[in-house]
Amino acid sequence: MYDLVIIGSGVTGYGAAIYAARLDLSVVVIGDVDGGTITLTDDVANYPGYIQLTGKELSDHLKAHALDYPVFIDTGTVKDIFRCKENCFYIVTENKSFLAKSVIIATGMKERELEVPGHDELKNKGVSYCALCDAPLYKDKVVAVVGGSDSAAKEALLLAKYCPKVYIIYRREKLRPEPINARRIEREPKIEVITETNVTEILGETKVTGVKLDKPHNGSDTLSLDGVFVAEDKFPDGTKSQ
Numbered sequence: 001m002y003d004l005v006i007i008g009s010g011v012t013g014y015g016a017a018i019y020a021a022r023l024d025l026s027v028v029v030i031g032d033v034d035g036g037t038i039t040l041t042d043d044v045a046n047y048p049g050y051i052q053l054t055g056k057e058l059s060d061h062l063k064a065h066a067l068d069y070p071v072f073i074d075t076g077t078v079k080d081i082f083r084c085k086e087n088c089f090y091i092v093t094e095n096k097s098f099l100a101k102s103v104i105i106a107t108g109m110k111e112r113e114l115e116v117p118g119h120d121e122l123k124n125k126g127v128s129y130c131a132l133c134d135a136p137l138y139k140d141k142v143v144a145v146v147g148g149s150d151s152a153a154k155e156a157l158l159l160a161k162y163c164p165k166v167y168i169i170y171r172r173e174k175l176r177p178e179p180i181n182a183r184r185i186e187r188e189p190k191i192e193v194i195t196e197t198n199v200t201e202i203l204g205e206t207k208v209t210g211v212k213l214d215k216p217h218n219g220s221d222t223l224s225l226d227g228v229f230v231a232e233d234k235f236p237d238g239t240k241s242q
């Protein structure tokens, strides 16, 4: 029996593993996507001690740090957790099971899907959730990022390296990126911010051709686009982040 099973191999999971192992606990990290969400960014500028590093580099550092201790990492998806009689937990993946005295759930949060007509039909046909993965596909195209968080700002800044025009469409009054990214956006002429506006429909037959807005922009309630990048966060309980 292990002292601790950590579910999730993102930065939280690896961070927890380092601290637990330092307390001499026997630890297993179970995760299905090595490194988790942070690997989606090529610019982590707020990790103390590193002026510049990518998300993949950060997660690789954390994983290497965890593996410097006797931490066991298992690649798998946890399908079930049972409480056993002896005050322990039975953790079941597709092909293995683990017994542990304690469990830490570090499974992150899911992106908030844009729940508008056209989304499901055009997902991966112009609707994307990852600029780092898909930005090169939109070279010389016009795109929009939907969202106002720091992640949304960073997605837009990355897209501006490829695209001549990047809109940020946000439902609230003001974007809420970190100040350094707010300044980068202000300085980037390819980015135009449209606030207090919601996307109400994604338009296109076989691929995205635009979006419908709930408020006219430059006199029109449609915006012609080649791609829509959704970057709105969601907490694990399903509520929107503020």
Ligand SMILES: Cc1cc2nc3c(=O)[nH]c(=O)nc-3n(C[C@H](O)[C@H](O)[C@H](O)COP(=O)(O)OP(=O)(O)OC[C@H]3O[C@@H](n4cnc5c(N)ncnc54)[C@H](O)[C@@H]3O)c2cc1C
Pocket (backbone or CB within 6 Å): 007, 008, 009, 010, 011, 012, 013, 030, 031, 032, 033, 034, 035, 036, 037, 038, 039, 040, 041, 043, 044, 045, 046, 076, 077, 078, 079, 106, 107, 108, 109, 151, 154, 155
């Ligand atoms: C584009 C972008 C840029 C960002 N930039 C920054 C930044 O610069 N600085 C910053 O501080 N933050 C940034 N963030 C936020 C940061 O990525 C997250 O806060 C962080 O990655 C959360 O880590 P986590 O380990 O809690 O969750 P996650 O990274 O989501 O990891 C959860 C892990 O759990 C695994 N998992 C889930 N369910 C199961 C299961 N049933 N069984 C097994 N494994 C499971 C997943 O596969 C994943 O490996 C950014 C986010 C995005 C999207």
